[in-house]
Amino acid sequence: MNESTFAARLAETGAAIELELEIVLGAEPRPGESARPARLIAAMRYATLGGGKRLRPFLTVETARALGREDEGPRRAGAAIECVHAYSLIHDDLPAMDDDDLRRGRPTTHRAFGEATAILAGDALQALAFEILADPATDRNAEVRAALCAGLARAAGLAGMVGGQMLDLDAERSPAPLSVKEIERLQAMKTGALLRFSVEAGSMLAGAGAKASAALLAYGRATGAAFQIADDILDAESDDATLGKRARKDAGRNKATLVGALGVEGARRELARLVDEATAAVDAAGLGSAGDVLRATARFVATRKK
């Protein structure tokens, strides 16, 4: 799959995901709901609908499609994962955390809506993610819905995203630099867990067999790690205007990155190795040409410009 075919697919699936996010974040009152905190909904929509690559839901939708499932289920699960991603960005940007004013070229949520609303918007987005996954509209099989909830909870919580963010903050404040192994572990939690789960959710929704599931898990792990290294390289080499957020902040605040530990060239070699690992995992999943989009996604993750 060449770059322009992939770009078209990314845009097409992205539009379907955008529509799904509009649905789950819709302003229509739900049955039994007594009052609508309008400002909170506005902040949730601002943070979630404000652009972004939609890489996580893309992985969910395309994994399920490669395995033969194309209905709204994977789009809904992807939207749920994107809600968690959006909430994590809101909270990470807060003054007490990374204290960022700019995200995707716009004021961060707390700059636009105030801190209290931003904290609550993040909290409500996390709850919404589980509401979506637990809804029969996502999958008729309750075993699948419960497994999706369990998987997201692990990927997002103490052992995953939030735990990784905590280790990252700890590392910033520590005088001793982390080892390459410690950085890899931290990143596997902070950004890797949710990316890995994005692929896993697609497998679960499509009822993948044990062999394909295991191979796709390896694909998710490698793609997640590649994403983070590419992000760190971009941060080291870009400027604010290109990224739409503050650039070179990692070096400025002692962030633990593989660019810092291995240098840019070492990080690039590791990135290339991970892309090879990811594409080999797609081969191992036995998807044949149905796996082309996933292979192209791993390459895209490594070569994207922002």
Place this chain on the structure above:
Amino acid sequence: MNESTFAARLAETGAAIELELEIVLGAEPRPGESARPARLIAAMRYATLGGGKRLRPFLTVETARALGREDEGPRRAGAAIECVHAYSLIHDDLPAMDDDDLRRGRPTTHRAFGEATAILAGDALQALAFEILADPATDRNAEVRAALCAGLARAAGLAGMVGGQMLDLDAERSPAPLSVKEIERLQAMKTGALLRFSVEAGSMLAGAGAKASAALLAYGRATGAAFQIADDILDAESDDATLGKRARKDAGRNKATLVGALGVEGARRELARLVDEATAAVDAAGLGSAGDVLRATARFVATRKK
């Protein structure tokens, strides 16, 4: 059931819940977990194990017991709900929200651990709650697990707790006082939704029939509303040392309460009416003497001293 029998039951069930919280917040590494953010775990434990009435898990455990189920399932679900309650207190106490320094007679979590850790501890506790509910150890039936996740998500999110907190903050900043109806609606979301779900979770776990479920839902609604009015009366009439948190803060910051709207005597009348409504609902559920603990709980909620 007299007061001392009830007090003994509250203590006994409370101890079982405390043990369950110790288990779910345990410091043992879980399978597949690569690194443990020790400070984050310490903050989660500090916020959750730091005492409290455990009213929500008590309602879950005692509702299930009244319907004939006594195994670990309801204790686990109760622990999950308590994790959500604890997370909401952490976030509500933050400087950008209610800015409180004292909770249960101790420094609030952000005063003890710093703001960033407190925000993340709240986030991780929310995820943990869903992880517990989605785990087969809570219920072997995946339909029940998925329904528990859906119910908690609705009770905790935009249409429930978080939405109510947002309306509460909006009301503080608004010059116009809320009507009695608006205050009731706000409180039904902010504290009522999670209390109501605590009862509902017990019904679901015990497989209550349609009639008992509906009656217990009414019980949960009335008990939740009674709890909030009692809380507002306590706030208006106590001092910091008795409450273990800042007292009379409602009046000081224009909080929307029924005490403010109806006066203390009017609020007391409404409280008595709600307790009658709650006990009548237990009768309607057809539980007979098995409902005695639930009846006593409604009275306790209305007469507690802190």
